[in-house]
Amino acid sequence: MEKFKNVLNKRIVVMNTFNLLAVSFIALSNIYRSTIYTKNVDIADMIHGFQLGIFVGLEFMMVMFVFRYRKALKSETELKKLYIEEMDERRKLIKDKIGGTGLNICLGGIATATIISGFFNEVVFLSLMGALIFMALVKGILKVYYRNKF
Amino acid sequence: MKTRIQELRKKHKMSQEELAMVVGVTRQTITSLEGEKYTASLILAYKIAKNFGLTIEEVFDFSEVEEV
Numbered sequence: 001m002e003k004f005k006n007v008l009n010k011r012i013v014v015m016n017t018f019n020l021l022a023v024s025f026i027a028l029s030n031i032y033r034s035t036i037y038t039k040n041v042d043i044a045d046m047i048h049g050f051q052l053g054i055f056v057g058l059e060f061m062m063v064m065f066v067f068r069y070r071k072a073l074k075s076e077t078e079l080k081k082l083y084i085e086e087m088d089e090r091r092k093l094i095k096d097k098i099g100g101t102g103l104n105i106c107l108g109g110i111a112t113a114t115i116i117s118g119f120f121n122e123v124v125f126l127s128l129m130g131a132l133i134f135m136a137l138v139k140g141i142l143k144v145y146y147r148n149k150f
Numbered sequence: 151m152k153t154r155i156q157e158l159r160k161k162h163k164m165s166q167e168e169l170a171m172v173v174g175v176t177r178q179t180i181t182s183l184e185g186e187k188y189t190a191s192l193i194l195a196y197k198i199a200k201n202f203g204l205t206i207e208e209v210f211d212f213s214e215v216e217e218v
Binding site for chain 1: 170171174175176178179182188190191194
């Protein structure tokens with residue numbers, strides 16, 4: 001259990017660092033936005049809103065996790081519960097299934113969208129093709145890695 | 151896979167939560183095992199069988215496992 005405690009402490013440090021960086025990004029994006037997207041205000045607002053939403057959401061999640069980890073580090077019972085929750089083999093299987101099946105569904109969806117977008121818009125087609133190639137590469141590399149590992 | 155977990159748990163007056171804590175899984179995993187929705191790993195099967203003082207074959211029914 002000492003090993004798990006160390007893992008939790010490391011996670012807290014990483015999450016706190018991320019939160020600090022996220023706050024800095026939010027502050028900087030407010031300044032940077034006004035100098036780069038001056039032509040189309042609507043799109044500038046949408047992009048900024050999206051970036052802000054992602055970072056605020058992630059920060060909120062990390063703060064919740066930090067609270068949870070701190071609580072677990074203070075009580076042996078909570079620590080054991082958290083350990084069991086994280087190491088539970090059924091949950092791991094579910095996660096693996098979601099990852100594997102999810103990636104295949106995404107690949108299929110993006111491949112379809114790439115083909116369709118080719119008839120209408122060049123920029124969208126190239127963006128989707130880039131995403132498709134990246135995802136296929138990730139899948140391929142992971143396949144080779146895990147075949148060698150196990 | 152059919153198991154005798156529920157029967158043995160009741161015999162030993164253990165709740166799903168208690169058994170889960172002893173063998174290091176969540177209560178939902180025990181529920182799935184008892185409901186034959188999930189097949190335990192070798193390590194989990196060993197831990198469960200050991201908890202009841204039995205062998206794996208005495209807890210888990212391998213009669214329906216297909217031979218290749």
